Amino acid sequence: MRVGIIGIGNMGSNLAECLSSKNVELALYNRTRHKAEELGRRLGARVYDSPGELVENVDAAIAFVTDDHALKTISLETASKLERAGSTVFINASTVTPTASLEAMRILESRGIGYVEAPVFGSTDEARECRLISMLSVRHDLLDKATQVLKLYSSRIYYLGEPPKAMVVKLALNNIALAFPAILAESLMLLSSWDVELEWLRKVSAGTWIEPVLTRYWDRALGESSPRFTVNNAGKDYSCIGIALREKGLPSFISETLSSMYLLAGNSGLGRKDYPQIVKFYLELAMKKNVEETAK
Numbered sequence: 001m002r003v004g005i006i007g008i009g010n011m012g013s014n015l016a017e018c019l020s021s022k023n024v025e026l027a028l029y030n031r032t033r034h035k036a037e038e039l040g041r042r043l044g045a046r047v048y049d050s051p052g053e054l055v056e057n058v059d060a061a062i063a064f065v066t067d068d069h070a071l072k073t074i075s076l077e078t079a080s081k082l083e084r085a086g087s088t089v090f091i092n093a094s095t096v097t098p099t100a101s102l103e104a105m106r107i108l109e110s111r112g113i114g115y116v117e118a119p120v121f122g123s124t125d126e127a128r129e130c131r132l133i134s135m136l137s138v139r140h141d142l143l144d145k146a147t148q149v150l151k152l153y154s155s156r157i158y159y160l161g162e163p164p165k166a167m168v169v170k171l172a173l174n175n176i177a178l179a180f181p182a183i184l185a186e187s188l189m190l191l192s193s194w195d196v197e198l199e200w201l202r203k204v205s206a207g208t209w210i211e212p213v214l215t216r217y218w219d220r221a222l223g224e225s226s227p228r229f230t231v232n233n234a235g236k237d238y239s240c241i242g243i244a245l246r247e248k249g250l251p252s253f254i255s256e257t258l259s260s261m262y263l264l265a266g267n268s269g270l271g272r273k274d275y276p277q278i279v280k281f282y283l284e285l286a287m288k289k290n291v292e293e294t295a296k
C-alpha cells in the first residue's frame, strides 16, 4: 500500500517512522518542505511539493496538521490541484472543530476524494510505535478501506458513525486530558505567591488519589521535556471545544478559561514547548509579583 503523510510535525514525523517499519511505500508533504527532506531521505520516502500531487500518487493520505485553517488550506490545495482522484482516501487525523471537519469533507468529496475523519488519542511515542487509539467516522462504503489503513498505526479503532462524531469524542476526551497541567499551574502559582514551598503539595497529597496525577506531570512541568504536544496546540484544542459548544448555543466556561491560560503562556514564548510547561509561565508570574511586593 502507498501511504502519504501531510504535515510532518511532531505527530506526522513519528507516524512516518511507524509506517516505514511496516514496509509501506511512503510519501511525505510538509508546508515547509525542508523539514520533511531529512526524514524523507532517511526513510526512502518521496517528498511532494503539494498535497494534491501527493494525494494523486497514494492509496491513502493521512493529514496531521495544526488546526481548522491548516486543514482547510490543505483540503483546498488538494481539491484544486487534483487531476484524477482515483480511489484515494483522505484521512484527517488532525484535531479540529466538528464544523471544520465537515467543511473539509465537503471540499474533498466535491472532487471525488473519500473523506475519513480519524482523530487519535495518544502522542508521539504511540505514533512511532504504531499504537494510537483511532476514533473513526466515515461513510459506510469507505469503512473497510479506512479500517485497513488505520490498522497499520492503531492499537484500537472505534467506529462512531458518520462525521463529525469521532471529532466530537476526541474533543471531549482532550477537554479532560489537557486540563490537569493548567490546574497544576494555578495551584503552584498560588503556593508561590504566598511563599509556600511547592514540594508541600506533593508531600501532603502522598497516598491520596492526587499523588499519581501529580507524579505524572511534576517533572514534565518543572524539568525539561521535549515537546510531544505543544502549549499552542493545547490552547487550540480548547478553542475548538469552546467553538463547538458555542455553535450549539451552549456555555463554554472551562474551555474558554483553559484556552486563554494556554494561549497566554504560548504567546509569551512557550508556544512550541511541551504543554505541561505552562506551569513555568504561571510560576514566573507569581515570582514577578513577589519581587514587586518586596520592592514596595
Ligand SMILES: NC(=O)c1ccc[n+]([C@@H]2O[C@H](COP(=O)([O-])OP(=O)(O)OC[C@H]3O[C@@H](n4cnc5c(N)ncnc54)[C@H](OP(=O)(O)O)[C@@H]3O)[C@@H](O)[C@H]2O)c1
Residues within 6 Å of the ligand: 006, 007, 008, 009, 010, 011, 012, 030, 031, 032, 033, 035, 064, 065, 066, 067, 069, 070, 071, 073, 074, 093, 094, 095, 096, 120, 121, 122, 123, 124, 228, 229, 230, 233, 237
Ligand atoms: N502531538 C500530539 O501528541 C497529538 C496527539 C493527538 C492529536 N494531535 C493533533 O495532530 C495535529 C498535529 O499535531 P502535531 O503535534 O504534529 O503538531 P505540530 O508539531 O505543530 O505540526 C503541525 C503541522 O501542521 C503543519 N501546518 C500548520 N499550519 C499549516 C497550514 N496553514 N497549511 C499547511 N500545513 C500547516 C505544519 O507545517 P510547518 O512545518 O510548515 O509549520 C506541521 O507540519 C494537531 O491537530 C494536533 O492537535 C497531536
